[in-house]
Amino acid sequence: MKLIILENYSQASEWAAKYIRNRIVQFGPGPGRFFTLGLPTGLPRDHPESYHSFMWNNFFKHIDISPENVHLLDGNAPDLQAECDAFEEKIKAAGGIELFVGGIGPDGHIAFNEPGSSLVSRTRVKTLAMDTILANARFFDGDLSKVPTMALTVGVGTVMDAREVMILITGAHKAFALYKAIEDGVNHMWTVSAFQQHPNTVFVCDEDATLELKVKTVKYFKGLMLVHNKLVEPLYSMKEMEAERSQSKKPYSD
Amino acid sequence: MPSNKSVSDAPIVQFTNCRILRDHQLQREDLWVREGKILNPEKLFFDEKGSADVQLDCKDSIIAPGFIDVQINGGFGVDFSLATDDFKSGIDLVSQKILSHGVTSFCPTLVTSPSSVYHQVLPQISVRNGGTHGAGILGAHLEGPFISKEKKGAHPEHCLRTFEAGAFQDLLATYGSLDCVQIVTLAPEMRRSSEVIRELTKRGICVSLGHSVANLSQAEEAVQHGATFITHLFNAMLPFHHRDPGIVGLLTSDRIPAGRKVFYGMISDGIHTNPAALRIAHRAHPKGLVLVTDAMAGMGLAPGRHTLGQQVVEIDGLNTYIAGTKTLSGSVATMDTCVRHFQEATGCAVETALEAASLHPAQLLGIEHKKGTLNYDSDADFLMLNDSLYVQATYIAGEEVWRQDVSGM
Numbered sequence: 001m002k003l004i005i006l007e008n009y010s011q012a013s014e015w016a017a018k019y020i021r022n023r024i025v026q027f028g029p030g031p032g033r034f035f036t037l038g039l040p041t042g043l044p045r046d047h048p049e050s051y052h053s054f055m056w057n058n059f060f061k062h063i064d065i066s067p068e069n070v071h072l073l074d075g076n077a078p079d080l081q082a083e084c085d086a087f088e089e090k091i092k093a094a095g096g097i098e099l100f101v102g103g104i105g106p107d108g109h110i111a112f113n114e115p116g117s118s119l120v121s122r123t124r125v126k127t128l129a130m131d132t133i134l135a136n137a138r139f140f141d142g143d144l145s146k147v148p149t150m151a152l153t154v155g156v157g158t159v160m161d162a163r164e165v166m167i168l169i170t171g172a173h174k175a176f177a178l179y180k181a182i183e184d185g186v187n188h189m190w191t192v193s194a195f196q197q198h199p200n201t202v203f204v205c206d207e208d209a210t211l212e213l214k215v216k217t218v219k220y221f222k223g224l225m226l227v228h229n230k231l232v233e234p235l236y237s238m239k240e241m242e243a244e245r246s247q248s249k250k251p252y253s254d
Numbered sequence: 255m256p257s258n259k260s261v262s263d264a265p266i267v268q269f270t271n272c273r274i275l276r277d278h279q280l281q282r283e284d285l286w287v288r289e290g291k292i293l294n295p296e297k298l299f300f301d302e303k304g305s306a307d308v309q310l311d312c313k314d315s316i317i318a319p320g321f322i323d324v325q326i327n328g329g330f331g332v333d334f335s336l337a338t339d340d341f342k343s344g345i346d347l348v349s350q351k352i353l354s355h356g357v358t359s360f361c362p363t364l365v366t367s368p369s370s371v372y373h374q375v376l377p378q379i380s381v382r383n384g385g386t387h388g389a390g391i392l393g394a395h396l397e398g399p400f401i402s403k404e405k406k407g408a409h410p411e412h413c414l415r416t417f418e419a420g421a422f423q424d425l426l427a428t429y430g431s432l433d434c435v436q437i438v439t440l441a442p443e444m445r446r447s448s449e450v451i452r453e454l455t456k457r458g459i460c461v462s463l464g465h466s467v468a469n470l471s472q473a474e475e476a477v478q479h480g481a482t483f484i485t486h487l488f489n490a491m492l493p494f495h496h497r498d499p500g501i502v503g504l505l506t507s508d509r510i511p512a513g514r515k516v517f518y519g520m521i522s523d524g525i526h527t528n529p530a531a532l533r534i535a536h537r538a539h540p541k542g543l544v545l546v547t548d549a550m551a552g553m554g555l556a557p558g559r560h561t562l563g564q565q566v567v568e569i570d571g572l573n574t575y576i577a578g579t580k581t582l583s584g585s586v587a588t589m590d591t592c593v594r595h596f597q598e599a600t601g602c603a604v605e606t607a608l609e610a611a612s613l614h615p616a617q618l619l620g621i622e623h624k625k626g627t628l629n630y631d632s633d634a635d636f637l638m639l640n641d642s643l644y645v646q647a648t649y650i651a652g653e654e655v656w657r658q659d660v661s662g663m
Contacts, residue, residue: 052296052300056295057296070299070300
């Protein structure tokens, strides 16, 4: 695993954005060659805070992606399990997920794979844990009764199949979850810990999120920042890449 | 980009690199238009899997809803209160020329006139959509003749009338037809005005109080019967008095029926109202302020003599007086100068100034679901302005109908 420690939320976000950009550019996507980006799924469709609105406002409207290349789990589908199975098929059809970007819950969950989720689970319907409902209450004016209690989510196994996984963790309230995820053992109560068994994981966090880690761990990874920063500098662009297609650099691997 | 638009095949235009006025704020968002209406890009993306056919770079302009002028008596030599043979081409000329002032919809206004004028002119005014031919016509504004003698202003005394004899029937007989009438200005202190106000309101016509010596309670009673507008606040009414605020008191009256709002027109040309008075009104009731031009035939022309209905008017700079007097009669202001002057005089936000000329008149006329905003599914009548609020381009139903000449004026 690479643990990237930045000073604060903005810097962590920026580092992650640059890394993803470089990965996409170096992959060299084109017609018929898709860079498949995986993102965790969420709330039901029709709600104003729906995941569709969130994704549109924060991502899709800022880029020139074709609507046909966007696949979101539909919480209003008549047969939810069939919807989940179809999603797994779509991932296979797209050639598998190249990079999965996700966050971590205070209870250590990845996507909505709550504590107790099988570490080999696939896309399915999950009942949300109270911790998650409380965390989501802010999107529903703090009214707990309005927060949906079920969600469709990719499974831990689904994410493990991605060629690379990036987890973003910021804030002191996530610190204990980060500790459990990387310094303790693999445990289905802290599902993010499953990625200890993934060959290509990047954890990007801010100082506050490291509060529960051993000083030794933090010092080791901070010392590696010189090397890790080479992944985001220089920042590549599609135009440059098209010019020097023959001299592609391989991403650093530990 | 191939797209599979399931709802319609009409071209979709995406205006980018702009700041749009939405939810009372200038937001950095793109404006999407299809078939003359503002389109919701999120629904297009997820439901139709569609995307833009054309993308236009607006070079960081402000995009605001088109201006709506609810009080304009004419312009460019055309007088709406004169029953000429070429009346229709006159109204067409004005509606085409005001596009450059940012006006996309207006209410041609008739001042107090003999009954024959109404019978000849009104049938020639029809409610119609705007386009390359000119701004849309929402309906006529009839200012008079049921107004007060003491506050007639520039209106001819011999044409004034009362409701004494037949109230609403009298009004109908005077005007001939109310088919395309959107607003009627009258003086509420006149006997039997309440019944008239109720009848007009029942027919969806907006009743405005003006050219009146009503006190506050008479004005409040008129509002209770359905009046919702005040014609050019401060002008042609009793001045504000601290023990009887008169019509001006409606701005802060507590006797307005729940759920209703009183709007008031202001001619912010710097002549009709002292900037300090403009600020007092704005601060007292900011959400009710509606900018109007009250422009007359001389607007857009050189200084000199012009007509305003039955009167002769002299223009000297921005001042328009009844020939030989100091009585103001209409103005030569344009809507965009009014918006700029309003913003400067009050120091208000750009959004506020723009809404006073678009959202508020739309709310007054009850048409804000399709005009006066850039909300999804509204008519795509909008303007591109620079930061100093000069109109660069005017669009009606998504089509460009006027553009500022790059070379100059």
